[in-house]
Amino acid sequence: MRRSSAPTATSGHAERLTLPWWLWLGGLAVGALLAAEVWMGADGLRAWLPFVVLLPATAAGLWWLGRIRIAVVDGELRVDDARLPTRFVADVVPLDADGRREVLGVGADPLAFVVQRPWIGGAVQVLLDDPADPTPFWVVSTRHPVRLAAAVLAARDATTAAPEPAGAQRREAGGPA
Numbered sequence: 001m002r003r004s005s006a007p008t009a010t011s012g013h014a015e016r017l018t019l020p021w022w023l024w025l026g027g028l029a030v031g032a033l034l035a036a037e038v039w040m041g042a043d044g045l046r047a048w049l050p051f052v053v054l055l056p057a058t059a060a061g062l063w064w065l066g067r068i069r070i071a072v073v074d075g076e077l078r079v080d081d082a083r084l085p086t087r088f089v090a091d092v093v094p095l096d097a098d099g100r101r102e103v104l105g106v107g108a109d110p111l112a113f114v115v116q117r118p119w120i121g122g123a124v125q126v127l128l129d130d131p132a133d134p135t136p137f138w139v140v141s142t143r144h145p146v147r148l149a150a151a152v153l154a155a156r157d158a159t160t161a162a163p164e165p166a167g168a169q170r171r172e173a174g175g176p177a
Contacts, residue, residue, distance in 0.1 A: 012073060013151035017117050017141060018066035031058030068115060070142060072151040075159040077126065079115050079140050086156040090129035094145035097121040103139055113138045124148050 019027075031054050038050035068080050077084040095103060100123040104114065111134050116123060122145040126138040142148045 012071075013144070013148050014069070014071040014073070015143060015148075016066065017068040017070065017120060017143075019062055020119055023119060024062055027058055027062045028055065031055050065117075068117070070140060070148065072148070072155050075155055077138075077140075077152055077155075079138070082113065082115075084126065084128075084138065085159070086152060087159045088128050088130040088133070089152055089156045090127045092149040092152045093125040093127070094149045095123045095125055095139075096145070099123070099125075100139065100141075109136050111135055115140050117141045124152070126152060 032051070035050040035054040038054070039047060069078070071078045072086070075086050077086060077089070093099075100116065100121075103123075103125055104116065113135050116139060120141040120143055122143060123139055123141045124145050126140065128135060128137055140148075
């Protein structure tokens with residue numbers, strides 16, 4: 001039986017770290033309150049201008065906070081614009097809220113690549129095996145830590161079983177913190 005490096009239904013994973021509905025409600029309420037404070041009884045165009053400017057700006061800011069996408073495709077873990085080839089993954093540890101707090105707490109490694117969202121309780125810690133990279137691990141928030149961990153490990157196993165194409169190079173990870 002031959003393994004392929006293409007993602008399968010069991011190894012692929014994709015999600016977006018969107019804000020929950022209650023943060024949208026609270027954020028828009030704060031934006032409306034701020035617009036009402038700026039308005040303070042003005043008449044004419046000044047009466048509607050704070051609402052026309054501040055409410056869409058608040059919605060755009062809330063959308064921007066929930067823009068991060070996580071995917072395991074084509075033998076890579078993609079977190080927003082950062083890409084990690086799964087051949088450099090040593091292990092993946094699913095974390096609950098307490099585990100994430102411990103990994104990112106006082107003794108956290110300053111060289112770790114971290115993309116965490118406080119409104120999402122779960123995360124994964126991706127331990128790296130690349131002597132050329134000083135980054136010891138990635139910590140990525142996810143709503144489904146066990147599924148993401150399984151997808152990364154399955155992609156790693158599929159990548160290490162398949163021969164590496166000539167000229168393949170590791171792309172540097174960069175992106176949001």
